[in-house]
Amino acid sequence: MIGDRVNSIPEHQPVMVSEVMSHLITDVNGIYIDGTIGLGGHSKEILSSLNKKGHLIGIDRDDKTLSIAEKNLARISTNFSLYNRSYADTDLIIKEFGKQAVNGILLDLGLSSAQLNDQSRGFSFNGDGTLDMRFDQQHGATAEQILLSKPETEIADFIRLYSEERYAKKIAYNIKRAEKMATVDDIREAIRLSTPPAKRNRTFARVFQAIRILVNDELNQLNIFLDKFINQLCIGGKIVIISYHSLEDRLVKLAFKKLKAEGQLLILTKRPLIATNDEVTENSRSKSAKLRAGERIK
Numbered sequence: 373m374i375g376d377r378v379n380s381i382p383e384h385q386p387v388m389v390s391e392v393m394s395h396l397i398t399d400v401n402g403i404y405i406d407g408t409i410g411l412g413g414h415s416k417e418i419l420s421s422l423n424k425k426g427h428l429i430g431i432d433r434d435d436k437t438l439s440i441a442e443k444n445l446a447r448i449s450t451n452f453s454l455y456n457r458s459y460a461d462t463d464l465i466i467k468e469f470g471k472q473a474v475n476g477i478l479l480d481l482g483l484s485s486a487q488l489n490d491q492s493r494g495f496s497f498n499g500d501g502t503l504d505m506r507f508d509q510q511h512g513a514t515a516e517q518i519l520l521s522k523p524e525t526e527i528a529d530f531i532r533l534y535s536e537e538r539y540a541k542k543i544a545y546n547i548k549r550a551e552k553m554a555t556v557d558d559i560r561e562a563i564r565l566s567t568p569p570a571k572r573n574r575t576f577a578r579v580f581q582a583i584r585i586l587v588n589d590e591l592n593q594l595n596i597f598l599d600k601f602i603n604q605l606c607i608g609g610k611i612v613i614i615s616y617h618s619l620e621d622r623l624v625k626l627a628f629k630k631l632k633a634e635g636q637l638l639i640l641t642k643r644p645l646i647a648t649n650d651e652v653t654e655n656s657r658s659k660s661a662k663l664r665a666g667e668r669i670k
């Protein structure tokens with residue numbers, strides 16, 4: 373994902389665009405939800421493909437991101453509505469929009485390059501910002517508050533679970549013994565004290581991702597969505613989910629399998645689709661992307 377700038381509005385290099393479009397769009401007059409609109413990278417493509425009667429509903433927990441998406445989309449069409457909410461609320465949002473179901477829903481999980489590159493938000497281990505890491509900066513506890521309030525054993529458990537880090541226990545020990553845990557540098561130091569220097573950047577990346585997943589309750593939000601999305605699609609409507617973490621991909625895979633067993637979902641991707649070598653060369657973030665898609669059939 374690249375935050376290149378056109379007329380000073382940040383843009384976003386969306387992942388696996390042609391795969392998303394070919395699996396998502398069935399009716400150019402339809403209503404589509406982008407549940408993680410980010411800077412609007414995928415949404416721009418979706419809007420461009422729709423007719424005047426078509427509509428895009430964009431959702432993001434991050435209000436800063438949403439206002440950038442609004443500017444990016446306004447260049448293409450006015451046929452969109454934006455909601456500063458969680459995609460776990462898509463059922464309520466569809467009702468508020470005055471409909472019962474939509475033609476397709478896209479989730480592109482994780483965080484955007486704009487969020488990663490904004491040093492003040494604490495997502496990047498390269499940065500020097502405060503330890504916030506919330507997508508929604510108006511609600512919930514920051515990474516600092518969570519790391520200070522949770523007991524050492526719980527911190528070790530979630531780091532181990534979400535990052536598969538073998539030194540999780542030691543990292544938790546050093547987090548709890550640090551003088552303060554307010555900045556990216558503080559957590560980096562606790563990791564540095566706990567792990568061997570080899571491949572340290574990968575360790576930083578994994579542990580930062582684990583903390584972000586916890587702060588934003590990401591797996592729980594995904595589970596809430598997976599439990600009910602099928603009823604939000606019209607018959608023939610499509611679901612497309614891109615995940616970047618094996619735990620997320622597993623949840624999607626299991627949910628799709630269950631719906632298939634119930635005769636409600638046709639799985640369109642027997643195995644998850646991955647980015648082509650060319651795309652990975654051009655956009656390194658696509659390297660870990662896994663795309664799964666399905667169609668509501670009952």
Ligand SMILES: C[S@@+](CC[C@H](N)C(=O)[O-])C[C@H]1O[C@@H](n2cnc3c(N)ncnc32)[C@H](O)[C@@H]1O
Nearest residue numbers: 384386408410411412413414432433458459480
């Ligand atoms: C990978 S980015 C999406 C990029 C987007 N597809 C694009 O092309 O610009 C993921 C976005 O999902 C948002 N997000 C994460 N969890 C969310 C949730 N539960 N509900 C809504 N948005 C969420 C993040 O704030 C971030 O902007």
